[in-house]
Amino acid sequence: MVGKSAGGGGVEDAAAAMRRWVEAGGGRLVMDGGLATELEANGADLNDPLWSAKCLLSSPHLIRKVHLDYLEAGANIIITASYQATIQGFESKGFSKEQSEELLSKSVKIAREARDMFLKEQLDRSMQHPILVAASIGSYGAYLADGSEYSGDYGEAGTLEFLKDFHRRRLEVLAEAGPDLIAFETIPNKLEAQAYVELLEECNINIPAWFSFNSKDGIHIVSGDSLIECATISNGCSKVGAVGINCTPPRFIHGLILSIRKVTDKPILIYPNSGERYDADKKEWVESTGVSDGDFVSYVNEWCKDGAVLIGGCCRTTPNTIKAISRSLNQRHCVSHLPVA
Numbered sequence: 084m085v086g087k088s089a090g091g092g093g094v095e096d097a098a099a100a101m102r103r104w105v106e107a108g109g110g111r112l113v114m115d116g117g118l119a120t121e122l123e124a125n126g127a128d129l130n131d132p133l134w135s136a137k138c139l140l141s142s143p144h145l146i147r148k149v150h151l152d153y154l155e156a157g158a159n160i161i162i163t164a165s166y167q168a169t170i171q172g173f174e175s176k177g178f179s180k181e182q183s184e185e186l187l188s189k190s191v192k193i194a195r196e197a198r199d200m201f202l203k204e205q206l207d208r209s210m211q212h213p214i215l216v217a218a219s220i221g222s223y224g225a226y227l228a229d230g231s232e233y234s235g236d237y238g239e240a241g242t243l244e245f246l247k248d249f250h251r252r253r254l255e256v257l258a259e260a261g262p263d264l265i266a267f268e269t270i271p272n273k274l275e276a277q278a279y280v281e282l283l284e285e286c287n288i289n290i291p292a293w294f295s296f297n298s299k300d301g302i303h304i305v306s307g308d309s310l311i312e313c314a315t316i317s318n319g320c321s322k323v324g325a326v327g328i329n330c331t332p333p334r335f336i337h338g339l340i341l342s343i344r345k346v347t348d349k350p351i352l353i354y355p356n357s358g359e360r361y362d363a364d365k366k367e368w369v370e371s372t373g374v375s376d377g378d379f380v381s382y383v384n385e386w387c388k389d390g391a392v393l394i395g396g397c398c399r400t401t402p403n404t405i406k407a408i409s410r411s412l413n414q415r416h417c418v419s420h421l422p423v424a
C-alpha cells in the first residue's frame with residue numbers, strides 16, 4: 084500500500100476509530116442489507132422521487148421495524164433512511180427548510196431508537212458489539228431519481244461547487260443528529276468524492292465517514308472514472324475511516340477490493356447488491372442476473388481473504404442475506420481462533 088494519510092494531531096483519525104470498532108467486533112463487522120428493498124417487502128410503496136425517504140413522512144414505524152429486523156439478523160451497522168432524503172427534495176414537496184431539516188434528523192433518530200430497543204432486549208450484549216448507526220448520504224444522482232447514480236453523468240450541473248452546495252447543509256444536519264458514522268454511499272464519480280472530502284474538512288465533521296463507490300464493469304466506478312483515483316482521494320482524507328463498494332454485483336467485488344487495497348490501508352467495506360440490474364426507466368430491478376443468498380454468501384470468505392472487514396448487502400438483499408453473512412463470518416471467526424494442534 085502507498086500514500087498512507089497522516090493522523091491529525093490530537094483528534095483520533097477516522098480510520099483508527101473504525102479499526103477500534105472492527106476489533107471490538109472480533110475482527111469483522113456485519114452491515115445491514117437493502118433498506119428500500121425491505122421497506123417494500125413490508126408493504127411500502129416507494130415509487131416516488133424520495134424513494135425510501137418517503138417512509139420518513141408516511142411510515143416511520145416501518146423504517147424502525149426494518150432496522151430492528153437487520154439488527155436481529157446480526158447486523159452491527161444500520162444505515163439510516165436518508166439515502167434519498169435531501170432538503171431540496173423535501174422542499175419540492177412543499178415542506179419548509181426547517182421541516183426538511185427535521186425530517187433528515189428524524190432518520191437518525193429512528194435508527195437510534197431501533198438500536199436502543201434492540202439493546203434493551205438483548206440478554207447477552209457481548210454477542211453483537213458494537214452496534215452503530217450510519218447516516219446515509221446518497222449522491223446528487225440519487226436525488227435526481229433518474230438513474231444517474233448508476234451513470235454518474237450530471238451534465239452541466241456537475242461542478243465541484245454545485246455539488247458542495249447541494250450537500251453542505253444536509254451533511255451538517257445529519258452530523259448534528261448524532262450518528263456514529265456518515266455513510267457516503269453509491270458514489271458514482273470522482274467529482275462527488277472530491278466534493279465530499281472538501282465538505283468534511285470545511286464543515287469540520289468529526290464523525291468518521293465512509294466512502295463507498297459503485298461499479299458496473301468490475302474495474303471503473305459507474306461514471307468510468309478510475310476506482311484507484313477515487314480510492315486515493317478517499318485515502319487522502321483523515322476524516323474518511325473506511326473505503327469500499329456497494330450496490331454492485333457480487334461477481335465484481337474481488338477485483339475491486341484488490342484495486343482499493345493498492346492505494347489504502349484504511350478498513351475496506353463491501354455491501355454488494357444481489358447482482359440484478361436496475362432499469363431506471365421502469366424504476367424496477369431486472370431479476371435475470373441475480374444470485375441467491377447462498378451464492379452471495381459463498382463469496383464472503385474470498386472477500387475476507389482479500390481484506391474486507393465490513394461486509395453486508397445493498398439493494399435486493401434482505402435480513403436472510405445478512406443472517407447468512409453473519410453466520411458465515413462467525414464461523415470463520417471461530418475457526419480462526421481454534422488452537423493449533
Ligand code: MET
Nearest residue numbers: 117118119162166269330
Ligand atoms: C441505491 S443504493 C441504496 C442504499 C441504501 N442504504 C439502501 O439500502 O436503501
Ligand SMILES: [Zn+2]
Nearest residue numbers: 330356397398
Ligand atoms: Zn443499493
